[in-house]
Amino acid sequence: MNVFHRSDHVYVSPDLDEVIKDTIRFFNGTPVHSIPTPERFHGTGVYALYCIAKSGIYSKFHLVNRTEFRMPIYVGKAVPKGWRQSRLLPSVDAKVYELYNRIKEHSRSIDIGDGLNISDFFCRFMILEGKESDLIGTVEAALIRKYKPIWNTLIDGFGNHDPGKGRYEQAKSDWDVCHPGRAWAEKCQGVPANKEILVQSIEEFLRNLNEENS
Template identity: 45%
Template sequence: MTIRKIIPFNPLDKRHLGESVGQAMLQQAVTSMTDLKTFEGAGIYAIYYSGGFPAYEAITQRNTNGKFNAPIYVGKAVPKGARKGGDLESSPGKVLYNRLTQHFKSIEEASNLDIADFHCRYLIVDDIWIPLGESLLIARFDPLWNKLIDGFGNHDPGSGRHAGLRPRWDVLHPGRHWAEKCQPRMETAEQIICEARDYLRNNPPPEDSLLINA
């Protein structure tokens, strides 16, 4: 007879800790991107799309009737200097709000997106848990703008630093002035749309936003 090995539950395992952070974020109220009010804190967030852009039908279907199950993008905002270490008791300021505001501006500048079609959830988190929560949520939901269409979270590289290729996000959603200064890509918006549809067909958005697999 084979004895089944049972691994004891460890509440301090990093995956379980990440799940608790991610689950807490997913239980937050959904806010329209047009209704964001200023607040302080660092943390994690998810952005949801419910519009009619041709490549995103599968996502929109999961984000209807007041239910938001499929984030198109997951991100984080950490306090300034967090990567180098610093004062653990210092205030993070409005880093999470500022990050969401940057995304608001990117969407508004895009010629083929409507900011009214975007909502978000966010959670203010102690600095140490932010990367863990973000990583688990990305692994769970495979958000399109994280995994396939890169560049949504990019910043203007600054004067004289536009030698790199234009981000794929800006090929598909033109409008950000700094991206127009970057070098053109060989691929077209139509090609990226086809890739996005294939990606969503092979990685369908989950039906339950509160379920995080163990």
């Protein structure tokens, strides 16, 4: 039997940091669009949503994003069907619309969410297909670590789906507490977080955000 040395199991890639930096540089250079996007497109990949509201609870994002879209409010991914089960990935030529559909789904959530105006929200996205689709989860995680978007790190639940019949014993998400409107969320029967406390945490987050970007 071999002697155990943890170091024998640690993989370190000198190239990984540069690959991630390159993807983030590319991502931040992609065009910004209104949501839902003006045209349907195919592909999978990573996306970010930005807020430029001049009033309401997220109005301070306008100060940060008014000249350029610097701080996302949410970062997410859209993976190929079968990705989690390691099925054969679609070819580059395959017409799959997961990324477009995911952004469109978010557009509907924002449009019906209380206190939100769809015209205040924009997106940018990076299409990763073929072998590059293996980077989707890594790039999403890197962007969340870099920007710590409020709807990823503080107010969770924005990306949730309808849990379905028989699964409504869970509590309404923090996002649905702050921005009620999704009909399926109203069916959730668990004890939700206190909205006043959540709003206070949002205000503190944005106060710190402005101090960091002033």
